[in-house]
Amino acid sequence: MSVQTLVDQFRSFLPREAILFEAEDLRPYECDGLSAYRQLPGAVVLPQTEEQIVKILQLCHATRTPLVARGAGTGLSGGALPHAQGVLMSLAKLNKIIAIDPLARTARVQPGVRNLAISEAAALYGLYYAPDPSSQIACSIGGNVAENSGGVHCLKYGLTVHNILKLRVLTIEGECLEIGGDSLDSAGYDLLALMTGSEGMLGIVIEITVKLLPKPEKAQLVMTAFDDVLKAGNAVANVIAAGIIPAGMEMMDKITIHAVEEFLHAGYDLNAAAILLCESDGSAEEVADEIERIQAIMQQSGATGIRTSRDEAERLKLWAGRKAAFPAAGRVSPDYYCMDGTIPRKRLAEVLHGIDQLSQQYGLRCMNVFHAGDGNLHPLILYDANRPGELEKAEEFGGKILEMCIHAGGTITGEHGVGMEKINQMCIQFKTDELQIFHAVKAAFDPLGLLNPGKAVPTLHRCAELGAMHVHHGELKFADLPRF
Amino acid sequence: MQVIIEQYQALIRAAADNKTPLQIRGGGTKHFYGNAPAEQPAAFLDTTAYHGIVDYEPTELVMTARAGTRLADVEVLLTEHGQMLAFEPPHFGMAATLGGCIAAGLSGPRRAVAGAVRDFVLGLRLLDGTGKDLRFGGQVMKNVAGYDVSRLMAGALGTLGVILEVSLKVLPKPPAETTLQFSMNEAVAIERMNQWAGKPLPVSATCYVDGELFVRLSGAESTVRTAQIKLGGEVLPESEAFWQSIREQSYGFFQPGQPLWRLSVRSTAAPLVLPGKQLFEWNGGLRWLSGDDGLDAETIRQLAKDVGGHATLFRNHGSPLPVFHPLDSALMTIHRSLKQQFDPSGIFNRGRLYPDL
Numbered sequence: 149m150s151v152q153t154l155v156d157q158f159r160s161f162l163p164r165e166a167i168l169f170e171a172e173d174l175r176p177y178e179c180d181g182l183s184a185y186r187q188l189p190g191a192v193v194l195p196q197t198e199e200q201i202v203k204i205l206q207l208c209h210a211t212r213t214p215l216v217a218r219g220a221g222t223g224l225s226g227g228a229l230p231h232a233q234g235v236l237m238s239l240a241k242l243n244k245i246i247a248i249d250p251l252a253r254t255a256r257v258q259p260g261v262r263n264l265a266i267s268e269a270a271a272l273y274g275l276y277y278a279p280d281p282s283s284q285i286a287c288s289i290g291g292n293v294a295e296n297s298g299g300v301h302c303l304k305y306g307l308t309v310h311n312i313l314k315l316r317v318l319t320i321e322g323e324c325l326e327i328g329g330d331s332l333d334s335a336g337y338d339l340l341a342l343m344t345g346s347e348g349m350l351g352i353v354i355e356i357t358v359k360l361l362p363k364p365e366k367a368q369l370v371m372t373a374f375d376d377v378l379k380a381g382n383a384v385a386n387v388i389a390a391g392i393i394p395a396g397m398e399m400m401d402k403i404t405i406h407a408v409e410e411f412l413h414a415g416y417d418l419n420a421a422a423i424l425l426c427e428s429d430g431s432a433e434e435v436a437d438e439i440e441r442i443q444a445i446m447q448q449s450g451a452t453g454i455r456t457s458r459d460e461a462e463r464l465k466l467w468a469g470r471k472a473a474f475p476a477a478g479r480v481s482p483d484y485y486c487m488d489g490t491i492p493r494k495r496l497a498e499v500l501h502g503i504d505q506l507s508q509q510y511g512l513r514c515m516n517v518f519h520a521g522d523g524n525l526h527p528l529i530l531y532d533a534n535r536p537g538e539l540e541k542a543e544e545f546g547g548k549i550l551e552m553c554i555h556a557g558g559t560i561t562g563e564h565g566v567g568m569e570k571i572n573q574m575c576i577q578f579k580t581d582e583l584q585i586f587h588a589v590k591a592a593f594d595p596l597g598l599l600n601p602g603k604a605v606p607t608l609h610r611c612a613e614l615g616a617m618h619v620h621h622g623e624l625k626f627a628d629l630p631r632f
Numbered sequence: 633m634q635v636i637i638e639q640y641q642a643l644i645r646a647a648a649d650n651k652t653p654l655q656i657r658g659g660g661t662k663h664f665y666g667n668a669p670a671e672q673p674a675a676f677l678d679t680t681a682y683h684g685i686v687d688y689e690p691t692e693l694v695m696t697a698r699a700g701t702r703l704a705d706v707e708v709l710l711t712e713h714g715q716m717l718a719f720e721p722p723h724f725g726m727a728a729t730l731g732g733c734i735a736a737g738l739s740g741p742r743r744a745v746a747g748a749v750r751d752f753v754l755g756l757r758l759l760d761g762t763g764k765d766l767r768f769g770g771q772v773m774k775n776v777a778g779y780d781v782s783r784l785m786a787g788a789l790g791t792l793g794v795i796l797e798v799s800l801k802v803l804p805k806p807p808a809e810t811t812l813q814f815s816m817n818e819a820v821a822i823e824r825m826n827q828w829a830g831k832p833l834p835v836s837a838t839c840y841v842d843g844e845l846f847v848r849l850s851g852a853e854s855t856v857r858t859a860q861i862k863l864g865g866e867v868l869p870e871s872e873a874f875w876q877s878i879r880e881q882s883y884g885f886f887q888p889g890q891p892l893w894r895l896s897v898r899s900t901a902a903p904l905v906l907p908g909k910q911l912f913e914w915n916g917g918l919r920w921l922s923g924d925d926g927l928d929a930e931t932i933r934q935l936a937k938d939v940g941g942h943a944t945l946f947r948n949h950g951s952p953l954p955v956f957h958p959l960d961s962a963l964m965t966i967h968r969s970l971k972q973q974f975d976p977s978g979i980f981n982r983g984r985l986y987p988d989l
Binding site: 251319329330334336337341345360385388393430431494563565566574578579581 | 689690691692693694714737743744747748750751760764765766767768770771772773774775776777778779780781783784786787788792803804805807823826827829830831832833834851852853854855857858859896897898899900914917918939940941942944956957958959960962963966967969970972973974985986
C-alpha cells in the first residue's frame with residue numbers, strides 16, 4: 149500500500165499533527181541513539197490513546213505494513229531504526245504516570261514515561277525505581293522493557309525483568325494481553341520474562357506496572373586506583389568472595405581515566421592503570437561496616453590509592469567522572485562506537501589484552517568502561533566518520549570484540565540489545581536450531597512478521613551468507629544450511 | 633554424559649514419531665503439583681541420570697549444574713562457600729532435583745524480597761520436542777541476546793522441553809539472622825508487613841498464621857540488631873526450623889490430606905473472607921488456604937482475580953478440579969502456539985499445566 153493511502157486512512161482516526169510523512173518531518177526519526185544507522189520511515193504516527201494504537205495496529209495488520217515502535221529513541225543498537233516501507237510509531241505522547249500505590253510499592257505507568265520521572269514521583273513516599281540506565285534522564289520505561297535495560301546498580305537490584313510486575317500489551321492484531329499481574333507471579337508460562345527484552349518484536353507495550361523499592365538510608369563510595377588492570381579485576385572478585393554485593397562496582401581503564409579527568413577534573417589518579425568505583429548502600433550501620441571491609445580488601449588487593457567519599461557531594465563528584473565517560477569520549481574523538489559485551493569476570497584481563505591488540509591492528513583507540521560487578525564491558529571505539537573507511541573499520545573492530553566475548557563464554561549484548569547492530573554476531577552466538585526457536589517464538593506472537601522486521605534475530609539465510617565469509621576455528625558455521 | 637543425552641533424544645524421537653505422551657520425571661517430589669496427565673504416559677524420561685555440577689565459581693556468583701543434580705547437594709556445596717539459592721526453593725523431599733525445582737518454578741519465604749526462581753535463571757540447555765539440543769541465555773548476569781527462553785522454562789512444568797542444565801545466579805548467605813514474633817489480627821498484619829517492606833529494613837521473610845506475625849531479619853550483624861530494636865516484638869527461638877517448616881509445608885497449618893489452595897494476590901489486599909484457615913507469606917502476597925469442605929473453586933478464583941492475582945489448587949488430592957487458574961482466550965492462544973513450536977508432537981507432560989498444552 150502506498151504511503152499516501154496509508155496516511156489517508158490514518159487521518160480518519162488520528163489528528164493531523166499526529167501523522168508525519170514529509171521528509172523534513174521524518175528526519176528526526178531516522179535513527180535512534182546509534183546514529184551510524186539511518187533510514188527514513190514511510191510515515192511516523194504519534195498516537196495519544198490506546199484506542200488510536202489499536203487502530204494503527206489493525207491497519208498495519210490489514211495492509212501488511214511493517215511497524216516499528218519507538219520510545220525516547222535513546223537505544224544504542226538501532227532497535228528503533230525505521231523500516232523504509234513501514235510506519236514508525238512513537239509512544240512518546242503516552243507519558244502519564246497513571247497511579248502510584250505507596251503501600252503496595254508499585255507504579256502504573258505509560259510507556260513514554262521517562263525512567264527517572266518514576267523515581268522522582270515515587271520520592272515523595274521514600275521509594276524509587278531501581279534500574280538506572282545511564283540515559284535514565286531521557287530514556288522511556290517502554291524502551292527499558294523492550295531492551296531489558298540495566299544500569300550501574302543492577303548486580304544488587306536487578307534488571308528491568310526483575311523490577312516489573314505487569315504489562316498491558318497489544319498484539320499486531322490489536323488484541324490486548326494482560327501479562328503478569330499485581331501479584332508476584334501469574335498462571336501459565338512466564339510471558340513477562342519473554343516480553344522483556346524482546347525489542348518490540350512480539351507486541352506493543354502500552355502500560356507497565358513497576359515495582360518500587362525503599363530508598364536506602366545511605367550510600368558511600370570507595371574509589372581505588374591500581375597500577376595493573378589484573379589487580380583491579382582480582383579486587384572485584386575479592387569483594388564478592390567476602391560476601392559483599394556492592395550497590396555498584398565500576399571500572400575504568402587508563403585511557404578513559406585520562407579522557408574523563410581532562411574533561412571533568414573529578415580527582416582521578418592519572419598514573420593509575422585502572423580505577424575501581426565501589427559503592428555500598430543500606431542502613432547507616434551496614435554501610436559503615438561494608439565500607440570498612442571494602443577498604444581493607446582493596447588494600448590487600450594491591451591498591452595504589454584509596455579514597456572514600458566523606459559526604460554526598462564527594463560521592464556524586466566521584467561518580468560524575470564515570471558517568472561522563474561517554475561525553476568524554478566525544479571530546480577526545482569526533483565519533484565513538486560503544487560496544488556492549490558481557491564476559492565472565494575472570495576473563496577480563498585476557499579480553500582487555502585482546503582489545504588492546506585489536507586496537508593496534510585497526511589503528512583505532514579504544515576506551516574501556518566496565519560494569520565490573522556483572523561482567524558487562526563497554527569498549528568505546530574512537531574513530532572519525534569523516535575519514536573514508538573509518539566507520540567500517542570501527543564496526544569491524546567492534547564485531548571482533550563481540551566475537552571475543554562469545555569465545556570467553558560471554559554474550560554479545562549485556563544491556564543494549566541486538567537491534568540492527570549486532571544482528572550478524574547473533575549468527576555466531578547461536579546455532580541454527582536456536583535461531584529457529586527464536587523465529588518460532590516470534591511467530592507465536594506475530595505470525596506475519598510485521599513488528600520491527602529484520603531486527604534482533606537474523607534470518608538463517610543471512611547467517612548462511614555470513615558464515616561463508618567468516619570461518620571460525622576451521623569450522624564452517626551453518627554448514628547444514630543450503631548455500632545459494 | 634553425552635550418552636545419556638543421546639538416550640534422552642532417542643526417547644523423545646520415538647515418542648514424537650508415535651505421538652505418544654512422554655513424562656519427564658526427576659526425584660518425583662513434586663509429582664502432586666499440577667493436573668493429572670490426560671492419558672497414561674507411554675514412557676518416562678528420568679532426569680536423575682544426568683546429574684552433577686558443571687561449573688561453580690563462587691566469585692562469579694554463578695553455578696551451572698545438570699538437571700538431575702539433587703537440590704540438597706547443590707545447597708550443601710553453596711553453603712560450603714557461604715552462598716545460597718536466594719529464592720529458597722521448597723524441596724518437598726530428599727530426592728528433589730534442580731531440574732524439578734526450575735520446572736516447578738516454586739520459590740520460598742525469601743521470594744518477596746530476593747526474587748523468584750526465574751529471576752535467578754541465567755541460562756539453560758534443553759532438549760525440545762524434536763530432540764534438538766539447545767542452549768539459551770548464558771553464564772553471565774547480563775545477557776539480552778535473543779528472547780529470554782531460559783526464564784520461560786521456569787514454571788513451565790516440563791511442557792516445553794527437557795531441561796538438561798541450568799546456570800543460576802547465587803548470592804552470599806547473610807551473616808546474621810533473627811526472627812521476631814508479634815501478636816495482631818490479619819488486617820493489621822497485612823498493613824504492617826507492607827509498611828515495613830516500604831522502609832529500608834532488612835526483612836527477608838514474613839509469615840502470618842494463627843494471629844501471630846513472624847518477621848525474619850537478615851543481613852549484617854549491626855543492621856539486624858538496629859532493625860530489631862526499631863521493630864520490637866519477641867525473638868523466636870529455633871527460627872531456622874520454623875522457616876524450613878513453612879517452606880516445606882511441614883508446619884501444623886499444612887494438614888496432610890486436605891485440599892490446599894495457593895492464592896497469589898496483591899500484597900495489600902484486605903483479608904479474603906473464605907471458609908477454612910489461611911496462612912500468609914510474602915508480605916501478604918501469598919495466601920495459603922486450607923480446609924476440607926465448603927471451599928468452592930469458582931469463588932476462590934474470582935476472589936483472587938478481583939485482587940489482581942490468581943489461585944492454584946496446590947494440593948488437590950485427586951480432585952478432578954483444574955489445578956491452575958484459567959487463562960484468557962488471547963493468552964491461551966499464545967500458550968498453545970508456543971507449545972506447538974517447542975513440542976510440535978505434544979509429547980511432554982501433556983495436560984499437566986493446562987488440558988491442551
